[in-house]
Amino acid sequence: xxxxxxxxxxxxIEKGQTVTLRCDPISGHDNLYWYRRVMGxxxxxxxxxxxxxxxxxxxxxxxxxLAERTGxxxxxxxxxxxxxxxxxxxxxxxxxxEPGLHAYGYTFGSGTRLTVV
Amino acid sequence: AQSxxxxxxxxxxxEAASLELGCNYSYGGTVNLFWYVxxxxxxxxxxxxxxxxxxxxxxxxGFEAEFIKSKFSFNLRKPSVQWSDTAEYFCAVNAPRxxxxxxxxxxxxxxxx
Numbered sequence: 001x002x003x004x005x006x007x008x009x010x011x012x013i014e015k016g017q018t019v020t021l022r023c024d025p026i027s028g029h030d031n032l033y034w035y036r037r038v039m040g041x042x043x044x045x046x047x048x049x050x051x052x053x054x055x056x057x058x059x060x061x062x063x064x065x066l067a068e069r070t071g072x073x074x075x076x077x078x079x080x081x082x083x084x085x086x087x088x089x090x091x092x093x094x095x096x097x098e099p100g101l102h103a104y105g106y107t108f109g110s111g112t113r114l115t116v117v
Numbered sequence: 118a119q120s121x122x123x124x125x126x127x128x129x130x131x132e133a134a135s136l137e138l139g140c141n142y143s144y145g146g147t148v149n150l151f152w153y154v155x156x157x158x159x160x161x162x163x164x165x166x167x168x169x170x171x172x173x174x175x176x177x178x179g180f181e182a183e184f185i186k187s188k189f190s191f192n193l194r195k196p197s198v199q200w201s202d203t204a205e206y207f208c209a210v211n212a213p214r215x216x217x218x219x220x221x222x223x224x225x226x227x228x229x230x
Contacts, residue, residue: 003160033216042121043207043220056216091161106218108153108161 002026004109006092012115018080021112025074025094031055032075033095033106034067038088046090049075082116089113119144121221123208129227130198138193138224140208150191151209151218152182161207167191168213178202200230 005024013019025032034046046065047057051072060067064083069075079086089111124139142148152164165176172184182193191208208221 031216035218035220040222042222045217045219048216059217093161106163110158110160 004092004094004107006090006109006112008112009110010113010115012117013082015084015116016081018078019082019114021077021079021090021114023075023077023092023094023109025092026096026107029094029096029107030072031095031097032069033093034075034077035091035093036088037091037111038085041088043091046077079114082114084116087114087116119148119210119212119219121208121210121219123206123221123224125224126222127225127227129229131229132200133197136193136195136198136202136226138206138208138226140191140193140221141189142191142208142210142219143189144210144212147213148210149213150182150184151211152176152180152191152193153207153209153220154204155207156204164193164206198226198228200228202226203228 007022011019030051032049035043036046037043045059047060047067048055049069052069066078091111092109093106095106120143122141150167153161154164155161164180165174165182167174167184175181180195182191184191205223205225207223209218211218
C-alpha cells in the first residue's frame with residue numbers, strides 16, 4: 001500500500017511569492033489533514049477534510065492560506081503571498097476511520113519543508 | 118485547551134543506555150495518548166498509543182510508555198537504546214472522538230555509537 005505522498009519535499013521561495021504544496025493521501029482515505037511545524041515549535045493542526053469538504057479549518061493561520069481538495073482525492077495548500085513566518089514543515093496525514101475516530105488511524109507523509117527568504 | 122509538554126528538547130545518550138523521555142499533558146477529561154517518531158528523512162510514524170486498559174503500553178522497537186493518570190504523564194522508555202534510535206520523538210494527545218491531535222514540541226534523541 002502506498003503511503004501518504006507530499007511534494008515538493010523542499011521549497012525555497014522569496015517573500016511575496018506563491019507556493020502550492022500537494023498531498024496525495026492513501027487511496028480510499030476520506031479524511032485528510034494538514035499540520036504545520038514552525039521551527040522550534042509544536043506540530044500544529046491546520047485543517048481537516050472529509051472527502052472534498054472542509055470539516056474543520058480552525059487551525060488555518062490567516063487568509064493567505066487556501067486549502068482545496070477537489071474531487072476528494074489529493075489536496076493542495078496554497079500560500080499567497082508567502083511571509084517569512086510561514087517557513088516550516090507542512091505535514092499531511094490521512095485516515096480511513098469514521099468521524100470522531102480519526103486519530104486512531106492516522107498515516108503521515110514525510111512533510112514539505114518550506115523556507116521563505 | 119489541551120497542551121503537551123515534553124521535558125527535554127535534546128537528549129544525547131550512548132548505546133545501551135536506558136532512555137526515559139518525559140511527557141505531561143493538560144486536559145480535564147479522558148484522552149488518547151501517543152508517541153510518534155520521525156527518523157531522519159522519514160515520515161512521522163506511530164510508536165505506540167494508549168486509549169484505555171493497561172496503563173503500560175508496549176510499542177514497536179522495544180519502546181514502552183506508562184500512563185499515570187494522577188500525574189497527567191505518559192513517559193516513554195526503552196531499557197537499552199541503539200544507534201538506530203536516533204530520531205525526533207513527539208508526545209501527543211487527543212480527546213476521544215476529536216479529529217485533531219495536539220503535539221508536544223518534540224525531543225531530539227541522539228545516540229552515540
